[in-house]
Amino acid sequence: MGLLRYTIYRLLQAIPVLIGISIITFVLANLAPGDPVRLMLQGQQADEELIRTIEQRYGLDQPLHVRYWNYMTGLVQGDLGYSIHRRRPVSDLMLERAGPTLLLVLSAYLFAIVTAIPLGIIAAKRRNEPTDHISRIVALIGVSTPSFWIGIMLIIVFAVRLGVLPSAGLVYPWQPPEAAGHGSYLEHWTETIRHLILPMIALGTLQMATLMRVERTQMIESLQEEYVKLARAYGVPERTILRKHAFRSAQLPIITIIGLNLSTALGGAVLVETVFAINGIGRLFVEAIQQLDYQLIMGITMVLGFMFVVGVVITDISYAYIDPRVTYGERE
Amino acid sequence: MSSEPLLRVENLKTQFFTETGTVRAVDGISFEVYEGEIVGLVGESGAGKSVASMSLLRLVESPGEIVGGTIEYKGETIFDLEEGPDGELREHPDMLSESEMRERIRGREIAVIFQDPMESLNPVFTVGGQLREFIEINRELPKDEAKAEAVRMLREVGIPDPEDRYEEYPHQFSGGMRQRVLIAMALACEPNLIIADEPTTALDVTVEGQILDLVDDLQDRYDTSFIWVTHDMGVVAEICDRVNVMYLGEVVEQAPVDELFYDTKHPYTSALLDSMPRPDRTVDELEPIEGVMPEAINPPSGCRFHPRCPDAREVCTRVHPENLEVDQAEGYPHRAACVKHDVFDVGYDESVPLEKGDEAETRVGETGSDENVDSTVEEGQASTDGGKANEANQTNRSPNRDGGESRP
Numbered sequence: 001m002g003l004l005r006y007t008i009y010r011l012l013q014a015i016p017v018l019i020g021i022s023i024i025t026f027v028l029a030n031l032a033p034g035d036p037v038r039l040m041l042q043g044q045q046a047d048e049e050l051i052r053t054i055e056q057r058y059g060l061d062q063p064l065h066v067r068y069w070n071y072m073t074g075l076v077q078g079d080l081g082y083s084i085h086r087r088r089p090v091s092d093l094m095l096e097r098a099g100p101t102l103l104l105v106l107s108a109y110l111f112a113i114v115t116a117i118p119l120g121i122i123a124a125k126r127r128n129e130p131t132d133h134i135s136r137i138v139a140l141i142g143v144s145t146p147s148f149w150i151g152i153m154l155i156i157v158f159a160v161r162l163g164v165l166p167s168a169g170l171v172y173p174w175q176p177p178e179a180a181g182h183g184s185y186l187e188h189w190t191e192t193i194r195h196l197i198l199p200m201i202a203l204g205t206l207q208m209a210t211l212m213r214v215e216r217t218q219m220i221e222s223l224q225e226e227y228v229k230l231a232r233a234y235g236v237p238e239r240t241i242l243r244k245h246a247f248r249s250a251q252l253p254i255i256t257i258i259g260l261n262l263s264t265a266l267g268g269a270v271l272v273e274t275v276f277a278i279n280g281i282g283r284l285f286v287e288a289i290q291q292l293d294y295q296l297i298m299g300i301t302m303v304l305g306f307m308f309v310v311g312v313v314i315t316d317i318s319y320a321y322i323d324p325r326v327t328y329g330e331r332e
Numbered sequence: 333m334s335s336e337p338l339l340r341v342e343n344l345k346t347q348f349f350t351e352t353g354t355v356r357a358v359d360g361i362s363f364e365v366y367e368g369e370i371v372g373l374v375g376e377s378g379a380g381k382s383v384a385s386m387s388l389l390r391l392v393e394s395p396g397e398i399v400g401g402t403i404e405y406k407g408e409t410i411f412d413l414e415e416g417p418d419g420e421l422r423e424h425p426d427m428l429s430e431s432e433m434r435e436r437i438r439g440r441e442i443a444v445i446f447q448d449p450m451e452s453l454n455p456v457f458t459v460g461g462q463l464r465e466f467i468e469i470n471r472e473l474p475k476d477e478a479k480a481e482a483v484r485m486l487r488e489v490g491i492p493d494p495e496d497r498y499e500e501y502p503h504q505f506s507g508g509m510r511q512r513v514l515i516a517m518a519l520a521c522e523p524n525l526i527i528a529d530e531p532t533t534a535l536d537v538t539v540e541g542q543i544l545d546l547v548d549d550l551q552d553r554y555d556t557s558f559i560w561v562t563h564d565m566g567v568v569a570e571i572c573d574r575v576n577v578m579y580l581g582e583v584v585e586q587a588p589v590d591e592l593f594y595d596t597k598h599p600y601t602s603a604l605l606d607s608m609p610r611p612d613r614t615v616d617e618l619e620p621i622e623g624v625m626p627e628a629i630n631p632p633s634g635c636r637f638h639p640r641c642p643d644a645r646e647v648c649t650r651v652h653p654e655n656l657e658v659d660q661a662e663g664y665p666h667r668a669a670c671v672k673h674d675v676f677d678v679g680y681d682e683s684v685p686l687e688k689g690d691e692a693e694t695r696v697g698e699t700g701s702d703e704n705v706d707s708t709v710e711e712g713q714a715s716t717d718g719g720k721a722n723e724a725n726q727t728n729r730s731p732n733r734d735g736g737e738s739r740p
Contacts, residue, residue: 226451230514233389234439234466234521248456323456324501 007313014309021305022075022298026068029297036060036084036292058084071298080302081295083288090299094281100170101280104272105265107196108204109258116208117254120215121242127220135212142209147268151202151275158198168277170195199276203268207261214257218250225249252323259315263308336407337364338557339388339442339525344401344411346380346387355629357383357396359581362655365525370551370558372568372589374604375578376625381561382447384578385527387411388559389442390433406524410437439470443518447530449510453502459513460486460498463520470521485516490546508539512546519550529561544571565608569593574664577601580636581628583655584669591661597668599643635671638686643672645683651676 037054055061059070074081080090123135159167170192171180177188222228223246231245232238270282277283281300288296320326346358358380365371373381387398390411400421403410410433412424428437446452454462463482467473473481479498486494489512502510511531518526528547532540548571551558560572568575568589575592577585577600585598596602606619623640626632632639638648651671658673659666671680 225454226446226448227454229391230444230446230452230517231454232391232438233444234517235434235437235469236465237434245454249454324458325455325503 010313017309018305025298025301029294030064034292039292080299083293083296085291085293090295097281097284100278101269101282104199105269107200111200111204112207112211116211117215120212121219123216124219139209139213142205147202148271148275150205151272154198154202165198166195170278199272203272214253218253219246222246222250255315255318259311262311266304338367339365340404342402344387345399346383346392347399348396350395353629356581357628361583363576365557367557368555369573370560370571372572372575373559373561374568374575376563378625379578380581381578382529385529385561389438439466439521441523442525443521443523445514445518445528445531448534449507449514452514453510455502458499458501463517466517467520485520489516507535511543525557527559565604580631587666588662588664591666597658598670599641600637644686645680647671647678647680647683651678
């Protein structure tokens with residue numbers, strides 16, 4: 001079966017990439033100034049003996065390359081390590097925090113796609129008319145404004161001034177309503193959505209702006225293709241041409257961008273989670289860096305790196321789904 | 333001939349409004365297409381053939397626009413401008429609306445076959461799906477019947493295993509096979525007129541032959557009329573019943589095909605025929621037409637072909653010839669836009685022949701001043717002298733330069 005073999009092949013190709021990521025992160029984290037043991041003791045007076053014992057216990061007294069080797073052998077066996085600061089396995093910590101981050105990133109993408117594609121098509125159809133100019137300005141602002149700033153502005157306007165939406169935290173839809181003090185699922189999920197709106201817009205605006213511009217360019221190109229002219233000459237209504245004939249081939253670059261921007265979105269999530277006080281992986285990452293929690297930093301980086309690779313593979317697979325000219329590396 | 337024509341085009345003008353000026357891509361052409369005939373539209377690249385054919389469907393893209401003339405199809409008005417009481421041009425009330433064009437004319441009555449079969453099919457949909465969609469739209473058949481019809485048409489145009497090929501994508505078809513699919517699309521909609529815009533230009537010669545045979549055969553059976561756009565006189569000879577020769581947006585000669593070949597009335601048509609590669613002639617015997625076709629943005633004064641015409645005389649730079657009837661053949665008029673024919677009576681015989689070298693200079697001299705015909709001629713002659721002086725200068729200069737180089 002072509003698809004399965006292709007996926008496995010592409011994932012195997014990702015191994016060197018992941019090794020590269022691990023080396024860079026490991027070296028960078030360890031080169032950062034500060035000493036995790038002293039940070040852990042939080043300024044308490046401690047004798048050298050105690051510090052040495054702690055270092056020994058976590059293997060911090062060994063040379064860098066030995067520690068790296070130990071870490072990697074653990075990783076291959078599925079062991080992401082043990083957070084020295086929180087004294088819990090890294091995988092547990094990440095699983096705990098993965099839900100909110102996934103919820104945030106996915107809803108931001110949903111927001112971006114649902115808005116960007118129609119707007120891009122309209123801009124392409126009304127090329128160089130006022131609608132197009134407005135969309136160009138909106139896109140420019142969207143691309144050039146940092147997500148945390150958008151977040152802060154949204155909080156000021158909608159949470160502080162208007163008071164219509166909450167400014168912090170998330171309500172997790174997978175929890176029972178009672179846990180959040182809600183009487184029914186309807187109320188619970190309404191609250192979920194209300195909490196999600198602002199961070200979703202803050203994180204999704206950059207993606208929306210990028211996608212909108214690409215969609216416009218692609219649609220303009222695709223509307224000038226011979227097969228679109230042919231469809232017109234055969235009396236195909238203009239809206240069918242837009243929705244079907246020109247649309248489908250224009251979506252390939254969109255998929256690429258969604259796949260590649262996954263890392264940007266996860267990076268943005270770090271900031272947006274901090275602004276909106278969401279307990280996701282992004283915030284965990286910020287805390288890990290502040291505490292020089294080596295194992296946690298490594299764990300999060302490796303997982304994010306892996307997700308990026310998966311994103312690229314999914315992109316390639318969907319390419320072949322949309323474009324019949326692309327095959328899974330097999331001859332017919 | 334006795335019956336009404338299927339399509340009547342009169343004085344059609346299509347212009348492109350570009351930043352550098354107005355391009356008169358089609359500048360007042362007239363022709364008819366009768367039922368069951370193949371009418372050729374011939375000319376060099378840039379003569380306005382494709383723009384003319386897209387104008388017939390009212391599918392000229394911005395910045396292009398049809399600015400004048402009449403197009404009538406089966407008594408319906410595809411395009412007509414009339415002068416209102418205020419002197420402004422306005423659309424005739426009988427003119428079909430955009431949605432009527434789409435629903436009643438495009439595909440259903442007039443179908444097209446495009447030049448490039450590689451680009452004309454959508455790469456992300458199956459060949460059969462695309463064919464079926466056009467059949468559904470233009471013949472209002474339900475999906476399954478349209479599919480059966482699509483498969484039947486694929487078989488009809490000589491595609492083997494049509495049921496299997498129906499599900500395949502365009503990239504799995506060769507160029508010739510794709511062109512067959514496009515022909516199937518055109519025929520499947522059961523139009524009365526098919527515009528074939530250089531449909532064999534992108535194909536190699538053996539495939540071209542097959543396609544021409546196929547069209548000939550299908551045309552006999554379906555009795556569809558064709559407008560065959562091409563620059564290839566060989567194709568014209570093979571397939572067309574009557575021919576319109578276009579030069580710079582104008583029809584310069586119009587005749588039944590045999591008449592055009594054996595009793596050519598316009599120097600441009602002769603030039604086209606002489607420049608045609610043939611097995612019985614060597615490259616040395618080929619006579620390419622002098623120069624390139626001028627831009628339609630600023631056409632030469634008088635007869636547009638005069639700068640390249642071997643028969644050009646002084647009068648040709650002044651008089652712009654209409655496409656008048658100069659002869660009759662097979663019950664059709666033989667029209668030619670050349671003042672050397674007696675019907676024009678503008679003094680061609682008495683006029684001084686233009687020499688070719690001079691002509692090139694004349695064109696340079698007259699740019700931008702073609703409103704005043706008299707001064708154009710004077711200016712042309714003046715610059716002719718200048719041109720000669722220039723030439724003399726150059727011949728003088730080159731030995732000097734050679735000397736300069738060898739001196740050290």
